[in-house]
Amino acid sequence: MMLHIPGVLTPAQVSEFRQRLAASDWVDGRVTVGAQGAQVKRNRQLAETSPLAVELGEIITRALAAHPLFFSAVLPLRILPPYFNSYAGGEHYGSHIDGAIRNRAGTPLTIRSDVSSTLFLSGPEEYDGGELVVMDSYGAHEVKLPAGDLIVYPSSSVHRVEPVTRGERVCSFMWTQSMVRDDWKRGMLFELDQNIQKLRGAHGDSEATVGLAGHYHNLLRMWAEL
Ligand SMILES: O=C(O)CCC(=O)C(=O)O
Numbered sequence: 001m002m003l004h005i006p007g008v009l010t011p012a013q014v015s016e017f018r019q020r021l022a023a024s025d026w027v028d029g030r031v032t033v034g035a036q037g038a039q040v041k042r043n044r045q046l047a048e049t050s051p052l053a054v055e056l057g058e059i060i061t062r063a064l065a066a067h068p069l070f071f072s073a074v075l076p077l078r079i080l081p082p083y084f085n086s087y088a089g090g091e092h093y094g095s096h097i098d099g100a101i102r103n104r105a106g107t108p109l110t111i112r113s114d115v116s117s118t119l120f121l122s123g124p125e126e127y128d129g130g131e132l133v134v135m136d137s138y139g140a141h142e143v144k145l146p147a148g149d150l151i152v153y154p155s156s157s158v159h160r161v162e163p164v165t166r167g168e169r170v171c172s173f174m175w176t177q178s179m180v181r182d183d184w185k186r187g188m189l190f191e192l193d194q195n196i197q198k199l200r201g202a203h204g205d206s207e208a209t210v211g212l213a214g215h216y217h218n219l220l221r222m223w224a225e226l
Pocket residue numbers: 085093098118132159161171173
């Protein structure tokens with residue numbers, strides 16, 4: 001399932017992030033990939049142990065943990081601290097799949113990547129190209145979101161970032177281990193949760209919404225791995 005999650009960061013947070021990121025040191029993005037990724041990846045990132053990456057990453061992680069839509073769609077168990085990348089002057093990231101097991105220099109965390117996310121820190125008017133293209137059985141989906149918004153997509157999908165031919169595309173990206181590994185099951189739980197909330201919004205709680213909420217939790221009980 002792919003989902004657009006608006007307003008993860010406020011415009012004020014985005015502009016503070018951009019100012020601080022512009023003044024920091026960037027390294028070759030190939031530091032965090034394996035051999036296949038290294039052949040197709042051409043961008044820059046903050047170093048994994050950069051104190052700025054750690055500080056800004058914590059703000060993003062807190063915002064995600066408190067975001068009801070992110071929680072409902074991702075059912076996060078562990079979020080690996082977010083990374084920051086930048087593409088300009090034709091930089092791009094060709095078709096690849098994210099490594100299944102991810103760890104992070106400077107932290108003891110190792111996670112299984114179930115859900116990949118990109119948080120846009122540049123607005124679409126700031127650059128040309130740079131679409132995140134995610135493939136699934138329905139075809140290729142192009143994503144370019146307003147600054148502060150996030151896209152989530154299954155880490156199991158092949159994806160790429162098109163060359164940035166004007167301006168600069170600055171983003172944060174991160175991997176989450178979900179309580180529910182299977183994308184199809186996670187999507188079913190998300191649909192059920194969202195529809196229960198719509199029913200509640202329209203009619204208040206009733207015997208039926210309580211029953212459906214029980215069904216949601218019983219499915220989660222059956223499928224969740226902690
Ligand atoms: O920049 C992006 O939107 C995605 C980056 C990416 O796919 C990766 O680093 O694995």
